[in-house]
Amino acid sequence: MKRRYLLQAGLAIGGAQALALQSLWAAAASLPAKTQVIVIGGGYGGATAAKYVRMFSNYKINVVLIEPNTSFISCPMSNLVIGGSKNLTELTTSYDALSSKHGVTVVKDKVSAIDPQKKTVALQNGGSIGYDKLVLSPGVDMMFNSIEGLQAANTSGHILQAWKAGAETQALRKQLEAMPDGGVYALTVPEAPYRCPPGPYERASQVAHYFKQAKPKSKVLILDANPDITSKASLFKKFWSDNYKDIIEYRPNHKVTSVDTGMMSINFDVQEPVKAQVLNVLPSMRAGAIAVQTGLATANNRWCGINYQSFESVAAKDIHILGDAILAAPAMPKSAHMANSHAKVAAAAIVAQLSGLESNPAPYLTNTCYSYVSDKMVVHVASVHQYNAEEKTYKTVPGSGGLSSEANALEGTYAWNWAQNIWADSLL
Amino acid sequence: MHSRFHTVTLAGLLYGLLSFAAFAQDKTSESKALHARTDAAMCANCHGSEGRAVKGSAVPSIAGLPRDYMVQQMQAFKDGSRPATIMHQITKGLTEAQITSMADYFAALPR
Numbered sequence: 001m002k003r004r005y006l007l008q009a010g011l012a013i014g015g016a017q018a019l020a021l022q023s024l025w026a027a028a029a030s031l032p033a034k035t036q037v038i039v040i041g042g043g044y045g046g047a048t049a050a051k052y053v054r055m056f057s058n059y060k061i062n063v064v065l066i067e068p069n070t071s072f073i074s075c076p077m078s079n080l081v082i083g084g085s086k087n088l089t090e091l092t093t094s095y096d097a098l099s100s101k102h103g104v105t106v107v108k109d110k111v112s113a114i115d116p117q118k119k120t121v122a123l124q125n126g127g128s129i130g131y132d133k134l135v136l137s138p139g140v141d142m143m144f145n146s147i148e149g150l151q152a153a154n155t156s157g158h159i160l161q162a163w164k165a166g167a168e169t170q171a172l173r174k175q176l177e178a179m180p181d182g183g184v185y186a187l188t189v190p191e192a193p194y195r196c197p198p199g200p201y202e203r204a205s206q207v208a209h210y211f212k213q214a215k216p217k218s219k220v221l222i223l224d225a226n227p228d229i230t231s232k233a234s235l236f237k238k239f240w241s242d243n244y245k246d247i248i249e250y251r252p253n254h255k256v257t258s259v260d261t262g263m264m265s266i267n268f269d270v271q272e273p274v275k276a277q278v279l280n281v282l283p284s285m286r287a288g289a290i291a292v293q294t295g296l297a298t299a300n301n302r303w304c305g306i307n308y309q310s311f312e313s314v315a316a317k318d319i320h321i322l323g324d325a326i327l328a329a330p331a332m333p334k335s336a337h338m339a340n341s342h343a344k345v346a347a348a349a350i351v352a353q354l355s356g357l358e359s360n361p362a363p364y365l366t367n368t369c370y371s372y373v374s375d376k377m378v379v380h381v382a383s384v385h386q387y388n389a390e391e392k393t394y395k396t397v398p399g400s401g402g403l404s405s406e407a408n409a410l411e412g413t414y415a416w417n418w419a420q421n422i423w424a425d426s427l428l
Numbered sequence: 429m430h431s432r433f434h435t436v437t438l439a440g441l442l443y444g445l446l447s448f449a450a451f452a453q454d455k456t457s458e459s460k461a462l463h464a465r466t467d468a469a470m471c472a473n474c475h476g477s478e479g480r481a482v483k484g485s486a487v488p489s490i491a492g493l494p495r496d497y498m499v500q501q502m503q504a505f506k507d508g509s510r511p512a513t514i515m516h517q518i519t520k521g522l523t524e525a526q527i528t529s530m531a532d533y534f535a536a537l538p539r
Contacts, residue, residue: 348466358459366470384521400521417485425477
């Protein structure tokens, strides 16, 4: 009631005073009744979309970003925290610049429901906001219930995923530090598609790097549901055989069915159970719950189908979906770089539609993905995805993209600079 | 009287048509500028927002570089005459039009 009153007062006063009032509301974390663009989720996709809708509209379109976390913690580079060469603070960026520099209203809250017909978003702490355009960048949810016993094991802290950077990342590092030398760290990989295809193999490399320095009798066991390493396979295998020969063991075609925290063991559909001192189980993933509950996860009830030219949902008008949650076009990985690229194409489509401009007939996207195989050595994969208007999808250009020729330290420097530049591009 | 009325009406109509044409042209050039800006934004993930990399970045800033230099360098990456870790793989995926449009965009920005 008070908010509504303030809003009306602001409108009546108008001009500069209204602007001053508006910043006061932001400080008091109150809500506008309606804004032009709402962005749900402040990860790589959402933060970038919020900033670029403002930039591309020359700061004319109002943007509200709804995000429950106080600051952004990067998933890329978080395996280095597990390996021990970086800490979480180095991967953390505040949302402050999005509001102070770009005029985005940042609301620290979680969305409880979206009404695509009324075009409103309801917040968990109460209140709702109307929109002209909604950007949904909900990331992924872990499907804990797809593995018997995993939800309870995760809640109790016995078996971590650490696939969303934050408290679990540090907790996994602590488990590894507490593990006696001679122990086994077992990492399970779900069937593709999942967030960050090379991520599990980078993580295994990081843990092996740590064991090599601090616990040389220990082992890293990778139990992969896929028939082979899903990304940069030859590069990982070469580096492992040259550097972690007696530490890393890779086993394909291992599908986890259940976990047992009493025995600290993992059970599979075919193979014998595996026991380990530290269990890191990655279940299958799907689009964040808010997308699923709104009926936007049109593909297998897991991923969100979109119009690839504008990133608008195939199920709801004026809702644009980004990042890991989408049903990806062929050869398009679920990566941070990709989400940042999606956000720019979507932001431009939204600005064009709200300003009566023509839509981009031929957008394109880039992807680069660096993996640290030690604290300094890196391998990459890169790709370029051009929109194909006839087939209404993105296609990689023949002859473009590719891998590092081998792990190298030069790209270790570039990888860290990539992270710093994409954090700035998304949030500063 | 009649003919004067017609002249005024015609003039008004012509003015209306012309300003509509100008409006449509504005919208077209505004659209093209937005698309060029979106294409150029694909460079920002590595080279920094609006082509300005963070302090100390080994990946260089590209804002304000001379247009022809940027086109030459991207073509050199593309044909392999300039060695690279990643840019040869990226430029092979770009059209000539995208390369020149990006060079135009970054050349026009202050460093």
